[in-house]
Amino acid sequence: MEKTMTRLRVNAADAHYGGQLVDGAWILKLFGDLATELLIRYDGDEGLFAGYENIEFLAPVYSGEYIEASARIIQTGKTSRKMEFEALKIISPRTDISDSAADLLDSPIRVCYAVGTCVTPVEKQRSSRSPM
Numbered sequence: 001m002e003k004t005m006t007r008l009r010v011n012a013a014d015a016h017y018g019g020q021l022v023d024g025a026w027i028l029k030l031f032g033d034l035a036t037e038l039l040i041r042y043d044g045d046e047g048l049f050a051g052y053e054n055i056e057f058l059a060p061v062y063s064g065e066y067i068e069a070s071a072r073i074i075q076t077g078k079t080s081r082k083m084e085f086e087a088l089k090i091i092s093p094r095t096d097i098s099d100s101a102a103d104l105l106d107s108p109i110r111v112c113y114a115v116g117t118c119v120t121p122v123e124k125q126r127s128s129r130s131p132m
Helices: 024-043
Strands: 003-009 015-017 048-057 066-076 080-093 102-119
Antiparallel strands (some): 003 066, 080 102
């Protein structure tokens, strides 16, 4: 099945709460972007996100951290594409050492996991991989 990923640094403008804490909606936006890419790869169309059946926020995310988010299609129907999403923290700042110190984590920390379904109407499916 199709899979995609992105890796980016959480910037200070993304912090929503005290202590530079980022809200969960920031991660869900990443998942939405990954879902759109998967639909384009699979169907040749952006499709629509129908909803999540499961979302688990597992660890806090702060500005300055690097997050790697991935998504993969785990099941397809005539128009539906069920997807699994994961976000991992891979780098954390070390402001206790200096303003610019950071550590590559020995083991990534899973910060969010979700399962959701997207839909691409049959008339918009353009890929030979789509189950038309």
